[in-house]
Amino acid sequence: MTQKDIAARAEPNPFAIDPGDELPVGLQLTWRLRALIATGQLASGERLPSLRRLAESAGVNLNTVRAVYEGLEKSGLVVSRQGQGTFVAAGIAPAPELEEIAAEALRRAIGAGLAPRDLAIVALACASIPGELGGPATAELPVGFPDPEEESEAIEVRQELRRQIGRLEAELASYARDLPADLPTAPRRAVAHVAGVQELEQTRDTLIAQLSEAQKAAERRAKGEAQVRVQRERSRSARAGESGERSRGPLGRAMSWWRSKP
Numbered sequence: 001m002t003q004k005d006i007a008a009r010a011e012p013n014p015f016a017i018d019p020g021d022e023l024p025v026g027l028q029l030t031w032r033l034r035a036l037i038a039t040g041q042l043a044s045g046e047r048l049p050s051l052r053r054l055a056e057s058a059g060v061n062l063n064t065v066r067a068v069y070e071g072l073e074k075s076g077l078v079v080s081r082q083g084q085g086t087f088v089a090a091g092i093a094p095a096p097e098l099e100e101i102a103a104e105a106l107r108r109a110i111g112a113g114l115a116p117r118d119l120a121i122v123a124l125a126c127a128s129i130p131g132e133l134g135g136p137a138t139a140e141l142p143v144g145f146p147d148p149e150e151e152s153e154a155i156e157v158r159q160e161l162r163r164q165i166g167r168l169e170a171e172l173a174s175y176a177r178d179l180p181a182d183l184p185t186a187p188r189r190a191v192a193h194v195a196g197v198q199e200l201e202q203t204r205d206t207l208i209a210q211l212s213e214a215q216k217a218a219e220r221r222a223k224g225e226a227q228v229r230v231q232r233e234r235s236r237s238a239r240a241g242e243s244g245e246r247s248r249g250p251l252g253r254a255m256s257w258w259r260s261k262p
Contacts, residue, residue: 014041015049015057025060029068037077040094048078048086077157079166081173089162090169091200161200168207175214178221 014036017028034043049057049070055065069086072078080086109119170180 002228004070009049013057017058017060019059025058026064026068029054029058029060029064030071033068033072034077035098037088037092038095039099041099042088042098043094044088044090044092046088047084048088050085073163074159076155076162079163079169081166081170083255084170084173087166090165091158091162091203157197158200161197161204165207168211172207172211172214175218178214178217179210255256 015029016225017025017032019025021028025228033042033048043046048054051062055062058065069080073086075082077089077092078086079089087172105119105123106116109116151254
């Protein structure tokens, strides 16, 4: 192994997976990307690596990366824009404390001589048992606590809104030269949070308004350019008429004949 190979292995690769692990490589890569998005290491609106670059970094084939991106898009975590790439969806607020909590749990497990994989398995098992961590399963929900069925429906609505926002952002990007400086904008939030349906609807409606204004500006620009072309054509026609007057002489007629030869 060369020094370059050793150095490459020593470099922290955020997309590295273990092909010998019992988990499928596609699932490993999906969880890695979800973790990077959830902790804010991949921020909302940030462009993800291209299919080829991620495949090289993770050591998997292009079809695996394509399937991973498609799954994340169905979950509303990323959006694909034709000709531009794949981006983290709008409205996803990071929770950096997740990484701190996970790292602390890992330190405690390793300090106790336990395997990190066992910690992950037990954590998932505990989380999947209804009521074990959040109180009795049959207990009434506290005031203000979302009903699971309603929350599931809200998740689907948020995912669809994020897809709409992604499409609007992609379409708006094609009108970059026509965006007025006084476009309406959605209010920004100073505190990290998970965007709710109302906020995502507000973002979508704002983008619709921006797109409408940009399209109107593009139409005005197109009309102005068309008028300029008409004026130029009229000027050329006028000059051609003057030239025609001059070409009635012998030299002019000779040149006209020469120019018209095939």
